[in-house]
Amino acid sequence: MKDIRNIAFVGASGAGKTSLVEQILYNAKATTRIGKVEDGNTVMDFNVEEIEKGMSMSLGMANFNWKNHKINILDTPGSADFVSEQISASTAVENLLLVANAAAGFEVSLEQSIELLERTNTAKGIIINRMDNEGADFFKALEAVRENSNLNPIPILIPVGSEHRFEGVVDIIKQEAFIKGETSDIPSNMKDQVEESRMILMEAVAESDDELLEKYFEAGELTSEELTSGIKKAISRGFVVPAFACSATSNIAVNDLINTFIEYLPSAKVKNEIIVLENDKEKSIETSEEGNLIAYVFKSFSDPNVGDIAYVRVFSGCLKSGMDVLVPEKRSKDKIGSMYFVVGKNRKETDEIKAGDMGALVKIKVARSFNSIVSVHSNMRLAETELPTPCYWQTIKAVNQHDEDKIGSALTRLLDEDPTINLEMNSETRESILSGIGEQQILFLQKKLKSRFKIDTKLKLPSIPYKETIKGFADVSYKHKKQSGGRGQYAEVYIKVSPKPRGEGFEFINSIVGGVIPTKFIPAIRKGLNEIMLKGIISNHPVIDISVDCYYGSFHDVDSSEMAFKIASWQALKKAFEVGKFILLEPIHELQIIIPNEYMGDVMGDITTRRGKILGMEQKGKKQILNAKMPLAELFNYYPALKSLTQGRGKFNQKFSYYEKVPDDIATKVIAKANKKEE
Numbered sequence: 001m002k003d004i005r006n007i008a009f010v011g012a013s014g015a016g017k018t019s020l021v022e023q024i025l026y027n028a029k030a031t032t033r034i035g036k037v038e039d040g041n042t043v044m045d046f047n048v049e050e051i052e053k054g055m056s057m058s059l060g061m062a063n064f065n066w067k068n069h070k071i072n073i074l075d076t077p078g079s080a081d082f083v084s085e086q087i088s089a090s091t092a093v094e095n096l097l098l099v100a101n102a103a104a105g106f107e108v109s110l111e112q113s114i115e116l117l118e119r120t121n122t123a124k125g126i127i128i129n130r131m132d133n134e135g136a137d138f139f140k141a142l143e144a145v146r147e148n149s150n151l152n153p154i155p156i157l158i159p160v161g162s163e164h165r166f167e168g169v170v171d172i173i174k175q176e177a178f179i180k181g182e183t184s185d186i187p188s189n190m191k192d193q194v195e196e197s198r199m200i201l202m203e204a205v206a207e208s209d210d211e212l213l214e215k216y217f218e219a220g221e222l223t224s225e226e227l228t229s230g231i232k233k234a235i236s237r238g239f240v241v242p243a244f245a246c247s248a249t250s251n252i253a254v255n256d257l258i259n260t261f262i263e264y265l266p267s268a269k270v271k272n273e274i275i276v277l278e279n280d281k282e283k284s285i286e287t288s289e290e291g292n293l294i295a296y297v298f299k300s301f302s303d304p305n306v307g308d309i310a311y312v313r314v315f316s317g318c319l320k321s322g323m324d325v326l327v328p329e330k331r332s333k334d335k336i337g338s339m340y341f342v343v344g345k346n347r348k349e350t351d352e353i354k355a356g357d358m359g360a361l362v363k364i365k366v367a368r369s370f371n372s373i374v375s376v377h378s379n380m381r382l383a384e385t386e387l388p389t390p391c392y393w394q395t396i397k398a399v400n401q402h403d404e405d406k407i408g409s410a411l412t413r414l415l416d417e418d419p420t421i422n423l424e425m426n427s428e429t430r431e432s433i434l435s436g437i438g439e440q441q442i443l444f445l446q447k448k449l450k451s452r453f454k455i456d457t458k459l460k461l462p463s464i465p466y467k468e469t470i471k472g473f474a475d476v477s478y479k480h481k482k483q484s485g486g487r488g489q490y491a492e493v494y495i496k497v498s499p500k501p502r503g504e505g506f507e508f509i510n511s512i513v514g515g516v517i518p519t520k521f522i523p524a525i526r527k528g529l530n531e532i533m534l535k536g537i538i539s540n541h542p543v544i545d546i547s548v549d550c551y552y553g554s555f556h557d558v559d560s561s562e563m564a565f566k567i568a569s570w571q572a573l574k575k576a577f578e579v580g581k582f583i584l585l586e587p588i589h590e591l592q593i594i595i596p597n598e599y600m601g602d603v604m605g606d607i608t609t610r611r612g613k614i615l616g617m618e619q620k621g622k623k624q625i626l627n628a629k630m631p632l633a634e635l636f637n638y639y640p641a642l643k644s645l646t647q648g649r650g651k652f653n654q655k656f657s658y659y660e661k662v663p664d665d666i667a668t669k670v671i672a673k674a675n676k677k678e679e
């Protein structure tokens with residue numbers, strides 16, 4: 001454990017994460033040639049969809065050796081739609097490193113990664129890549145992060161030169177320069193800057209520890225040893241966020257960066273506390289090689305050639321092939337088959353994965369993304385991973401009828417790969433609804449359905465699950481009587497229908513006395529009402545929240561039947577809806593919208609035009625959190641609207657809240673549409 005470093009790269013798309021991993025792997029001799037994202041031949045971006053687009057869409061794993069250490073590295077996609085990949089990666093590592101483009105200023109999709117850094121208790125750092133780019137500015141890039149977060153990056157490897165003159169870095173801790181691969185003196189024109197950076201570093205380290213702070217005040221500075229051991233501790237606790245300059249594609253300062261990984265970032269041994277649930281109670285434990293097995297599947301997917309693959313991080317104990325294990329979230333046993341250490345698309349078989357390490361399980365049956373793998377008799381599992389709620393919805397349907405049967409099982413397999421996508425069959429609207437984070441994510445799923453399962457699909461906005469109810473009280477009766485040919489039909493019911501409070505559903509009261517309707521027909525009345533309520537009376541949407549009291553009626557010895565009473569109760573309820581007035585209800589959702597302050601006015605105005613209401617607001621750092629409610633009909637396409645209003649920076653969580661009356665003008669349109677469909 002002490003010789004392993006687990007690192008995940010997160011950050012905006014295009015910052016150079018994949019290129020950096022490619023260069024690192026080559027420098028460490030884990031690969032024999034350097035691929036390029038543009039050429040679609042990197043080891044990490046190997047899905048057809050990733051090659052086609054020239055960008056990462058799913059998490060990639062690699063490992064390499066460096067000076068007798070093993071480093072596991074996870075590369076993640078930067079696009080906001082694929083945030084679940086960054087979340088997955090963050091659950092598997094001790095070190096979360098933000099990779100930012102030195103020349104880009106503050107990028108929108110950095111935000112989600114910054115939030116991840118802010119809320120996880122991993123060690124964190126910032127790599128300012130693309131230092132060779134025109135417009136590259138290390139300190140400006142760090143300032144942009146500082147302004148938009150509560151992280152305080154402390155430079156450790158500062159650049160020597162920049163843009164086309166970028167040629168190396170100065171290590172502020174060691175007070176050495178590394179230029180063109182050689183150790184050299186600090187360039188004389190950088191002395192002041194290096195000194196200033198050293199003071200900033202020393203202060204940050206001193207502030208992270210009471211004992212050091214005391215020494216720092218007494219002596220006016222820290223010794224090299226105090227600084228070196230202090231910085232490691234401060235980084236490990238997340239108090240100091242070290243910052244490094246490099247250029248991936250020109251391979252400048254990349255080796256120095258790898259050195260800092262093993263010199264300053266915490267190993268699996270140093271940062272060995274994890275939160276588990278023991279018999280569902282949260283508790284913190286220390287992981288170790290000798291401990292009982294605790295492993296976590298942070299990503300599972302199906303590979304067209306290999307089958308089901310699960311990327312697993314072993315926290316405690318040892319995972320051995322052939323072993324029986326328990327998957328507590330599924331309450332099911334599983335068996336460990338073949339295991340591999342992975343370098344992107346390449347892999348090497350192993351028969352064990354020890355504590356602190358990670359690898360891939362092949363053809364594993366039960367364990368999927370975000371499942372724990374523990375000893376058969378264990379009562380522990382890892383704490384649940386929090387995921388954002390959906391903010392983008394589409395129905396999905398096979399283009400060809402004959403694919404309808406296949407689509408379900410194909411989707412189930414693909415959904416395992418991205419736990420932020422949900423599939424729901426809406427029994428009312430009879431639609432299969434996919435919900436997730438964004439359009440790109442759903443389109444990626446659609447592409448995978450095509451490339452792996454050969455299923456063409458079409459997407460569209462879901463229908464709104466409106467409901468019908470009655471506005472006021474109605475006392476009505478209906479007599480169903482038919483005499484034409486054969487046996488006649490006869491039934492008569494008297495009902496009182498009244499509205500019930502939202503959410504209370506359907507109540508049926510039987511107050512028949514004296515046998516005016518024989519007891520054997522009462523269930524038919526109830527069933528008849530249920531049937532028509534499900535179908536809807538006015539607009540083809542189900543009826544909710546009414547009470548029906550059946551208090552009088554009549555029957556005929558020969559002509560009455562269950563069917564006749566059903567028909568009579570349907571017609572009676574229809575009549576009641578005319579007398580008591582029908583209203584259409586729509587689902588209202590509660591939202592938590594998070595936006596940078598400057599967009600407040602626009603976003604609030606837009607909420608109002610979407611028939612929404614602001615319930616409250618709250619300042620959090622440089623952001624505003626708006627609590628609001630909004631009809632689902634408006635929410636379905638809120639995501640793109642909010643993105644465009646806030647230049648991509650706004651986001652929201654939502655959940656269903658209650659049903660509310662639809663304004664009359666909209667209700668009229670819904671009814672007209674429903675009746676047209678019916679015809």
Ligand SMILES: Nc1nc2c(ncn2[C@@H]2O[C@H](COP(=O)(O)OP(=O)(O)O)[C@@H](O)[C@H]2O)c(=O)[nH]1
Nearest residue numbers: 013014015016017018019037130133247248249
């Ligand atoms: N000039 C320059 N370009 C880079 C550097 N690193 C990556 N790139 C380019 O930036 C683009 C995005 O790189 P990629 O690795 O896909 O970024 P990712 O989205 O963070 O994985 C590609 O065209 C790379 O060639 C660098 O250090 N300098």
Ligand SMILES: [Mg+2]
Nearest residue numbers: 017018055056
């Ligand atoms: Mg990438």
